[in-house]
Amino acid sequence: MRFLYLLFIGLFVFGTSTAIRAQTPALPTIDHIYDPNVQTALLFPLVSANPSDPALTLNPPIISLDEPTVLQLEFDDLTADYRSFRARLIHCNADWQRSVLNDIEFTYEYNDMPITDYQVSINTKVQYYHYRFQVPRVKLPGNYLLVVYDERNRTNIILTRRFSTYQNRIGVSAAGRFSVDPARQFSDQQIDLAISYKGYQVISPQDDFKVVIRQNYRDDREIRGLKPTNVQAFDQTLQYNVADLSNTMPGGNEYRFFDTRTILSRANYIDRIERPADRNIAYVQVDQPRSQGPYIQSDDFNGLFVIDHRETGNGDVNADYIETVFTLRAPQLSGDVYVNGAFNFWQRNDRNRMTFDPATGTYRAAILLKQGVYNYDYALLANQTPPTVNETLIEGDFSGTENDYEVFVYHRPPAARADQLVAYQRLGVNKRK
Template identity: 75%
Template sequence: MRPFFRLLALLFFCTTATELLAQQLRTIDHIYDPKVQTVLLFPLVGSNPNDPALTLNPPVISLDEQVSLQLEFDDLTANYRSFRARLIHCNADWQRSILNDIEFTYEYNDNPITEYQTSINTKIQYFHYRFTLPRVKLPGNYLIVVYDERNRNNIIFTRRFSTYQNRLNVAADVRFSTNPAYQFNSQQVDLSINYRGYQVISPQDDFKVVIRQNYRDDRVLRDLRPTSVQAFDQTLEYRLIDMTNTLPGGNEFRFFDTRTVLSRANYIERIDRPADRNIAYVQEDKPRSRGVYIQSDDFNGMFVIDHRETGNGATNADYIETIFTLKIPEIPNVELFVNGAFNFWQLNDVNKMAYDPLLNAYRASVLLKQGVYNYDYMVQTTGSQPKVDENYIEGSYSSTENDYEVFVYHRPPASRADQLVAYKRVGVNKRK
C-alpha cells in the first residue's frame, strides 16, 4: 500500500474509533434500533449450517479450531439498508481495552454486511441479514458493533462474544450448596486450575475467574479467590464455603411453541389471525414458588427460530404478537417482566407486564419470530435502588438442570489486555 493510502486508512480507523468512543458505547448485548429484531450470534458447528438448534450454543469459540461465528438478524422496516460491522476488544470485566485494531484483527476492521434475503409469505415483511465474523488474533472478550453505513453514529445493535485458547487445565463440579440453609435451593461450583507449564508470576492473584450460569450475563460470579495454592503441583483450588461460588438453582423454564399458526402447538391457548398480523396467546401461567420441584426438559432460557411447514425459519417464519398472562393478584411496589434470552435477559419496556384488574392477572405483548421459546417471570422492586427477584414467582431448587461456564482470564507479561486462557463447560442434573 502506498504511503498516502496507508495514511488515509489510518485516519479512517481513528475517526471511526473516535466516533464510537464518543458515544460512550455500552459493551453489552443491546438493540438500539427497535425495527431490528431476533439478533442471533452462534458458532457454526456440525454439518448442517441451517440447523435451528445451532443457536442454543453460546457465542464462545476456540481459536485452535476452524469454527466461525455466524451473525443473523432481521430488519422489519421491509426496506434494504446498508449495515457495517466493527469489532471491539474488551478486558475480563467487559470494559473496552486499549488495544489497537491491528493488535487483534487480521483484516481491515470495518466490514460490510452484504448477504441478505427477503421474507417469504409473511404478514410482517422483513429483510434477513447474515454475516460471518472475521477471525481474531487474540483469545478474549469482544463486542461486535453493527451500525448504519450512511450514518456511523447510528449504532443498530451490539453483541458480545468470546474466543479462547486452553492453555490451562480446568476441572469443575457443580452440586447442591454445602451451606445447610441453601442446600435445597442453590448450586455450588467447585473448581481447580492446573497451570503446569504456563508462565505466571503470582497465580493466586493473576488469574481472573468468572462463572456464568445458563449463558446469562446477569447470572455471573466474579472475583473468586482460591482456597488453596499447591505450588508443587501448580494447582489452584476453589472450594469456597462463604457462598461466593454459589448461585440459586432456579427452576426449569416455561416454554411455548409457535412454529406453526395453522393449529395450536404446545402451551398455546389460541391463535387469532387478523389481516395484518398473527396473535398467539400463551396459556395462562401461575406462580411456581410454592410446592415441589417438577422435572421437565428445557433450553435453559434459550430459544430456536423455526417454521414447521417449510423448515426454513430464517425467511419463512413470521413475526407474531405473543401475549403472556400471569394469573396473580396485583403486587404493590413492584414491576413484573416476562423474561428470557429473547430479550437478552434485560428488563425494559419490551417485556414489561401490566396488571389487568378485569383478568386479575398481569399481561404483556411481545413481538417474537416463530419458534420454540423458553421464558420465566421476574419481579423488580420500584424505587431508587430496584432489586430483581427471579425466585419470587418461579421458585428455586438445587435439583434444577443447569449449564455452567468457567472463564479463566490472565494478562501475560508485557501484554496490554486480558486474554481468555481457559474455558470449561459443565452441566448439573443432566437427564440421561
C-alpha cells in the same frame, strides 16, 4: 518505496481505527438492539454443515481459536426495505470494558466490514429482510463486541452483540453440587473448581487469574472476584473450594416454554391463535406462580430459544412475526413484572414489561416474536433502592434444577496490554441421561 507504502498503509489503518474509536467512546459493551425495526439478533457458532439448522442457536457465541469454527450473525429488518449495514469489532477486557488495543493488534483484516448477505421474507404477513454475516477470525483470545451500524451514518448504531474466543493454555476442572450451607442445600447450587497452570508463565497465580462463572449463558447470572482457597505452588494448582458461599448461585427453576412454529393449529402451551389480516396473534396459556410447592422436572433450553417454521423447515425467511400474548395470574406485586428470556437478552424494558389488570387479577404483555420455540420466566423488579431483580418470588429456587454453567479464566500475560481468555470450560448440573 515498499517501506513507504507499508508505512502509509499502517498509518491509514491506525488513523481509521482511531477515528472509529472516537465515534463510539461511550458505547455500552452489552448485547442490545438500538433500532426498534430490527429484531431477532442471533449470534452463534457454525458447528453444523447446515447453517440453517435451528439448533445451532442453542450454542453460545464462544469459539476456540485453535479450531476452524466461525461465528455467524443473523438479524431481521422489519422496515421491509433494503438497508446497507456494516460491522466492526471492539476488543474488551475481562470486565467487558473496552481495552486499549488498536484494531491491527487483534484483527487480520480491515476492521470495517460490509454486510451483503440478505434475503427477503417469503409468504409472511410481517415483511422483513433477513441478514447474515460471518464474523472474521481474530488474533487474540478474549472478549469482543460486534457492532452493526448504518453504512450511511456511522453514528447510527443498529445493534451490539458480545462474543468470546479462547485458547486453553491452562487446565480447568469444575464440578457442581448442592450448596454446602444447610440453609441453601435445597435452593442453591455450588461450583467447585481447580486450575492447573503447569508450563504456563504467570507471576502471581493467586492474584493474576480472573475467574468468571456464568449460569445458563446469562450475563446477569455471573460470579466474579473469586480468590483461590488453596495455592499448591509445587504442583502449580489453584483450588477454589470456598467456604463463604461466594461460589454458590440460586438454582432457579426449569424454564417455561411455548411453541409457535406453526399457526395452522395450537402447539404446546398455546391457548388459541387469532389471524387478522395484518398479523397473527398467539395467546400463551395462562401461567401461575411456581415458587410454592415441589420442584417438577421438565426439559428446557435453559432460557434460550430457536427460530423454526414447521411447514417449510426454513425459519430464516418463512417464519412470520407473531404478536405473542403472555398472561400471569398473580396478585399485584410491589414493582414491575417482566417476561424474562434470551429473546430480550435478559433485559427488562418497555418491550417485555407486563401490565396488571385488577379486573381479571392478571398481568399481561404482548411481544412481537418470530416463530419458534421459546424459553422464558417471570421476573419482578422490586420497588426499592437500588432496584433488585427477583425471579425467586414467582419461579422459586431449587437445587435439583438442571442448569448449564461456564467457567472463564482470564489472564494478562507479561508485557501484554489486555486480558486474554486462557481457559474455557462448560459443565452441566443435574443433567438428564
